[in-house]
Amino acid sequence: xxxxxxxxxxxxxxxxxxxxxxxxxxxxxxxxxxxxxxxxxxxxxxxxxxxxxxxxxxxxxxxxxxxxxxxxxxxxxxxxxxxxxxxxxxxxxxxxxxxxxxxxxxxxxxxxxxxxxxxxxxxxxxxxxxxxxxxxxxxxxxxxxxxxxxxxxxxxxxxxxxxxxxxxxxxxxxxxxxxxxxxxxxxxxxxxxxxxxxxxxx
Amino acid sequence: xxxxxxxxxxxxxxxxxxxxxxxxxxxxxxxxxxxxxxxxxxxxxxxxxxxxxxxxxxxxxxxxxxxxxxxxxxxxxxxxxxxxxxxxxxxxxxxxxxxxxxxxxxxxxxxxxxxxxxxxxxxxxxxxxxxxxxxxxxxxxxxxxxxxxxxxxxxxxxxxxxxxxxxxxxxxxxxxxxxxxxxxxxxxxxxxxxxxxxxxxxxxxxxxxxxxxxxxxxxxxxxxxxxxxxxxxxxxxxxxxxxxxxxxxxxxxxxxxxxx
Numbered sequence: 001x002x003x004x005x006x007x008x009x010x011x012x013x014x015x016x017x018x019x020x021x022x023x024x025x026x027x028x029x030x031x032x033x034x035x036x037x038x039x040x041x042x043x044x045x046x047x048x049x050x051x052x053x054x055x056x057x058x059x060x061x062x063x064x065x066x067x068x069x070x071x072x073x074x075x076x077x078x079x080x081x082x083x084x085x086x087x088x089x090x091x092x093x094x095x096x097x098x099x100x101x102x103x104x105x106x107x108x109x110x111x112x113x114x115x116x117x118x119x120x121x122x123x124x125x126x127x128x129x130x131x132x133x134x135x136x137x138x139x140x141x142x143x144x145x146x147x148x149x150x151x152x153x154x155x156x157x158x159x160x161x162x163x164x165x166x167x168x169x170x171x172x173x174x175x176x177x178x179x180x181x182x183x184x185x186x187x188x189x190x191x192x193x194x195x196x197x198x199x200x201x202x
Numbered sequence: 203x204x205x206x207x208x209x210x211x212x213x214x215x216x217x218x219x220x221x222x223x224x225x226x227x228x229x230x231x232x233x234x235x236x237x238x239x240x241x242x243x244x245x246x247x248x249x250x251x252x253x254x255x256x257x258x259x260x261x262x263x264x265x266x267x268x269x270x271x272x273x274x275x276x277x278x279x280x281x282x283x284x285x286x287x288x289x290x291x292x293x294x295x296x297x298x299x300x301x302x303x304x305x306x307x308x309x310x311x312x313x314x315x316x317x318x319x320x321x322x323x324x325x326x327x328x329x330x331x332x333x334x335x336x337x338x339x340x341x342x343x344x345x346x347x348x349x350x351x352x353x354x355x356x357x358x359x360x361x362x363x364x365x366x367x368x369x370x371x372x373x374x375x376x377x378x379x380x381x382x383x384x385x386x387x388x389x390x391x392x393x394x395x396x397x398x399x400x401x402x403x404x405x406x407x408x409x410x411x412x413x414x415x416x417x418x419x420x421x422x423x424x425x426x427x428x429x430x431x432x433x434x435x436x437x438x439x440x441x442x443x444x445x446x447x448x449x450x451x452x453x454x455x456x457x458x459x460x461x462x
Binding site: 017019022024025027028045046047050051054 | 320323324346348349350351352354364
C-alpha cells in the first residue's frame with residue numbers, strides 16, 4: 001500500500017512470497033526501487049512484476065541521462081501502464097507506483113491487473129487488501145504527518161497479514177520525500193497484536 | 203537478396219514451440235521429461251557460500267541415475283544447483299555458463315553472481331540455486347521456473363525442499379564456521395534423501411570462498427549397497443539341457459556373404 005502525507009509518500013508491504021501453500025520466501029522485499037525517489041510495490045506474479053520493474057528501471061535510467069533530470073512519478077507510472085495494458089493477456093501484475101518529484105511532490109499511482117491507471121491520495125493492493133478497505137477508509141486523513149502515515153501503513157498491513165493467508169512475515173516500510181528514501185523493517189514478532197479470539201481453555 | 207547480416211534476436215527462442223505444437227496435433231505424444239526429484243540447498247556462512255545436492259535422478263517412479271551430478275559449473279567463482287526437469291537444468295546452466303564466459307571476455311572482469319541470475323528468463327522447467335563469490339562478496343540467489351528470483355541467506359529447492367528447509371530453519375545462524383556450515387548442508391540434504399521419495403543416494407557439497415572453490419563430490423554416502431551375504435551365482439551344469447546346437451558366427455577369410 002501507499003499513502004501521501006505532508007511532504008512525501010509512505011509505502012509499505014508484507015514479506016511473504018508463496019508457491020501454492022508453501023512460503024518460498026518469508027522475508028521478501030516487495031518495495032522495489034525504480035529510480036532515486038520512485039519506488040513500486042509489487043503484487044501478483046513475482047516473475048512478471050520483477051521483470052516489468054527491471055524494464056521500467058532501465059528506461060528510467062535512460063530517461064534521466066537523456067533529459068539530465070530525474071523522471072517524474074507520472075512518467076514511471078505511464079510506462080508501467082503501457083507494459084501492463086499492452087500485455088494484459090500474458091501478465092498477472094498489480095503495481096503501485098509511488099515517489100517524490102520536484103514538480104508534484106509526493107504522488108501515488110495504482111495500476112491494478114488489466115492495466116488501468118489511477119492517481120489516488122492513498123491506495124492498497126494485493127490479496128490482503130480486500131480485508132482492510134474498511135479500516136483504511138475509516139482511518140485515512142489528508143495531510144497526515146509522517147509519524148501518523150507510518151502508523152497507518154504499519155497497522156493496515158499488520159491487519160491484512162493477520163487475515164490473509166497469502167500475506168505474512170514482516171512489514172517493510174519506505175518513506176520517500178525531498179531528502180530521499182528511508183527504509184524500515186519491522187520483524188513479525190514485534191508487530192501489534194489485534195483481536196485474535198478468546199482463550200477457551202481456562 | 204541476402205545482404206543483411208542476421209543479428210541473433212535477444213530473449214528466449216520460441217521456434218521449437220511451433221514445431222512441438224504441430225507434432226502434437228499430428229498425434230505424436232511428447233516424451234515425458236525426466237525430473238530430478240531432488241533436494242538442493244544453498245547457505246551463506248562466515249567466509250562464503252555452500253551448495254549441497256542429492257544425486258538421484260528419477261523417470262516417473264524409476265531411478266534413472268543413482269549418482270548424477272546436480273551441481274553445475276558456471277564460472278571459476280560460481281556454481282549452480284538445479285532442480286526440476288533434468289534436461290532443462292543442464293541446458294539452462296550450460297547456456298548461462300557460456301553467456302557468462304562471453305561476458306567475462308568482453309568486460310575483462312570476474313563475473314558477478316547477480317549477472318548469472320538475470321540471464322535465466324524462465325520458460326523452462328528449471329529451478330536453480332546460484333551461489334558464488336564475487337567482488338561484492340558472497341552471493342546466494344534462487345531462480346524459479348517462471349523466472350522470479352529471491353535473495354536469501356539460506357534456501358532449499360526441489361521435492362525435498364520442505365524436509366531440508368526444516369533443518370535449515372532450526373539450525374542456520376549468521377556467520378557459521380566452515381565445518382558447522384558443511385555439516386548443516388549435509389544434514390539438510392540427508393533430511394531430503396531419507397524423507398522424500400524423489401531424492402536419494404549420495405550428498406554432493408560445493409564450498410565457494412574468496413578465490414577458492416572446493417568440490418566435494420559424494421561427500422557423504424549414506425546409502426551404500428551392503429555386501430551381499432553369499433554368492434548367488436549358479437554353478438555350471440546346474441541347468442540340464444536336452445539338445446545342443448552350435449553355430450559358427452566367426453566368418454573366416456574367403457567366405458562370401460549370402461545375398462540370395
